[in-house]
Amino acid sequence: xxxTYQRATxxxxxxxxxxxxxxxxxxxxxxxxxxxxLKHGCSPLTFTYxxxxxxxxxxxxxxxxxxxxxxxxxxxxxxxxxxxxxxFDDQILIDFSExxxxxxxxxxxxxxxxxxxxxxxxxxxxxxxxxxxxxxxKEAYLKLQWRFTWSVCCTKHKTFLQVNCGHCNxxxxxxxxxxEQRFINRCHSCLGKMDQAISNAIPSEALHKFQQLxxxxxxxxxxxxxxQVVSMVQWxxxxxxxxxxxxxxxxxxxxxxxxxxxxxxxxTDTLSLPKTALRFDFLPVGERVALLECAYRLLQxxxxxxxxxxxxxxxxxxxxxxxxxxxTPKAFSEVHDQLHRVPTRSYGAQSEDMKPASxxxxxASWNRLKRKMQMRDSYDKHKKG
Ligand SMILES: [Zn+2]
Ligand SMILES: [Zn+2]
Numbered sequence: 157x158x159x160t161y162q163r164a165t166x167x168x169x170x171x172x173x174x175x176x177x178x179x180x181x182x183x184x185x186x187x188x189x190x191x192x193x194l195k196h197g198c199s200p201l202t203f204t205y206x207x208x209x210x211x212x213x214x215x216x217x218x219x220x221x222x223x224x225x226x227x228x229x230x231x232x233x234x235x236x237x238x239x240x241x242x243x244f245d246d247q248i249l250i251d252f253s254e255x256x257x258x259x260x261x262x263x264x265x266x267x268x269x270x271x272x273x274x275x276x277x278x279x280x281x282x283x284x285x286x287x288x289x290x291x292x293x294k295e296a297y298l299k300l301q302w303r304f305t306w307s308v309c310c311t312k313h314k315t316f317l318q319v320n321c322g323h324c325n326x327x328x329x330x331x332x333x334x335x336e337q338r339f340i341n342r343c344h345s346c347l348g349k350m351d352q353a354i355s356n357a358i359p360s361e362a363l364h365k366f367q368q369l370x371x372x373x374x375x376x377x378x379x380x381x382x383x384q385v386v387s388m389v390q391w392x393x394x395x396x397x398x399x400x401x402x403x404x405x406x407x408x409x410x411x412x413x414x415x416x417x418x419x420x421x422x423x424t425d426t427l428s429l430p431k432t433a434l435r436f437d438f439l440p441v442g443e444r445v446a447l448l449e450c451a452y453r454l455l456q457x458x459x460x461x462x463x464x465x466x467x468x469x470x471x472x473x474x475x476x477x478x479x480x481x482x483x484t485p486k487a488f489s490e491v492h493d494q495l496h497r498v499p500t501r502s503y504g505a506q507s508e509d510m511k512p513a514s515x516x517x518x519x520a521s522w523n524r525l526k527r528k529m530q531m532r533d534s535y536d537k538h539k540k541g
Contacts, residue, residue, distance in 0.1 A: 170232045171208060173227055179237040180297050185248065186218045186283065187298035190330040190340050192236065200331045201277065207232060213228030214277040214331045219235065219303055247300055266393060268305050270319075271438060273531065278538055280531040282327030284441075286310030290350040296341035298330065305437045306370045306395070308445050309359040316359055317441060321345065322352025327534060345538070363445060366452035370395070381487035382459045386408050394487040398451040399436055402446035403429060404478065407516070412469060419465045420457050433521040460489040473497040 177192040193203030204213035216222075221244065222229035234241040252267045265271040267411050269507050273280040274521055284302040289310060301307050309316050321328055324346035332344035341350045357398075359367075362541055370392075373379030379391030386394070405417035409424040418424045427450070430443040439447075465471075473495045 157260050158168060164329075172238050173236050176238065177235075179239050179243060179247070181303060182299050183247065183296050183298040183413050184219045184303060185221065185233070185244070186330065187340060188233070188237065189213075189218060190333060191297060191462050192332060194335060194338055194340065197335045199334050206423070207236075210519060212277075215274055217249070217272055217274065218331075219249050219300060249300070249303055252389060265437065267396075267437065269437060270303050270305055277331060277536060278535060279327055279329050279331075279539075280366055280535055282321075283330060284317045284319050285328060285350060286313055286315055286317055287322060288313035288315050289354045293339040293341060295351075296339060298340065301371070304374070306392075306448065307367065308441050308448060309367055311364075311371065312366060314359055315353060316355065318354050319349060319441070320354060321350060322354050323348035325354075326538070359445070360449065361416060363449055366448055366455075367453075369452075372519070380454075382462075384487070384490065386487045390485065390487045393485040395451055395455070396436065397485045397488060398454045399447050400478075402436070402447055402450040403456070411473060412471060415469055416465060416471060417454070420461070421453050431520070432527060433517075433520040434524060452486060455503055456514040459490050459494075463494050466491070471495065 163212065165512075168508060173192060173196065175195045175321040177188065177195050179188050189204060190200045196203065198206075200288075201214060204211075208226075211226065213229075216225075230244050233239055237243075248268050249266055270284055272283065283298060284307070285298060286309075288300070288303045289299075289312065290296045307317065319327060321343040324343060326343065326345040328350060329344050330340050333340070333342060334344070337344070337347060342348070344348060352540060369379070373388050375390040379386055379388065380386070381394045401413060402417055402422065405413040405415075405422070406424060406427055406429040408414050409418070414424050427446060428437050430447070432439070436444065436447065473484075473492055474497065475480065475495075476492065
């Protein structure tokens with residue numbers, strides 16, 4: 157680290173790093189902070205404490221950027237990296253629901269973002285990475301792209317992303333590395349190199365195509381739904397709608413939406429529903445892959461086919477009203493508006509909570525509990541270790 161010198165800014169000791177650590181194209185802020193720290197022979201904790209002692213940076217998700225609690229941090233990082241402060245505008249996770257950068261609540265997980273589930277500096281879920289991208293010590297860095305939940309494989313290596321260490325299966329947590337490990341591609345727990353693939357499964361061609369399509373929508377800020385150009389936000393809103401439609405269909409394959417997705421080319425006999433009813437972003441990579449492949453299939457269905465199949469199955473506008481809060485995405489209106497509409501009934505108070513839960517609901521909450529216990533187990537091991 158550099159020697160300090162007085163300057164008329166808030167953090168007068170901030171000046172370009174002794175060992176230049178440029179911010180790489182597509183890199184995440186977590187990645188840069190870890191690399192810069194290790195390059196200067198200190199832990200990520202020491203590094204961030206040195207520059208911003210008033211914050212416990214690693215209890216936050218650094219990839220969200222810092223403008224929601226202190227914009228000065230980003231300005232400091234710009235000086236440290238030698239880049240313009242604007243460089244970081246596109247290099248942070250964004251809030252899809254509002255199409256703006258994160259404003260207020262800094263701890264809540266963002267839509268389309270893999271949660272890290274922080275407990276102090278410890279993450280109960282690992283940081284997503286491609287084992288092949290981690291091979292070279294000096295070249296290794298983490299891409300912001302990997303934090304988005306539609307990203308399930310590495311576009312360069314066509315391998316699945318993973319979140320645990322290939323050697324010890326602990327969540328990958330670069331922020332816990334010590335200076336002795338020297339490079340970001342190490343496991344804080346077993347000190348092994350993160351270049352070991354956990355599974356030898358290879359992403360399907362369809363998944364790869366989907367991934368490219370989603371990346372395109374993200375980078376160009378627009379996409380195509382039912383032949384129409386829509387904004388990025390609408391494109392992802394539609395994608396989530398399709399994912400939920402698939403989940404609904406798989407839940408009851410013999411009911412309306414099960415028949416609908418089957419008629420549109422999804423094999424409801426062999427596919428199974430995610431083990432938990434958690435929101436998409438919280439599902440493990442494998443379960444997200446299955447849902448994305450189905451959603452990609454549905455993305456390719458044209459408006460006429462949608463309308464015809466819906467008519468055949470007596471699906472009305474009301475059918476898409478799964479709950480009071482359901483909003484049919486704008487991009488789907490071309491189909492939705494063509495369907496019949498049944499005058500809405502007002503539902504009287506139902507004794508919903510008197511009914512015993514169905515076995516499916518019980519199993520889903522049991523699986524959620526098991527997942528929580530696994531996460532706690534890893535955390536306890538970490539605490540003892
Ligand atoms: Zn890769
Ligand atoms: Zn390990």
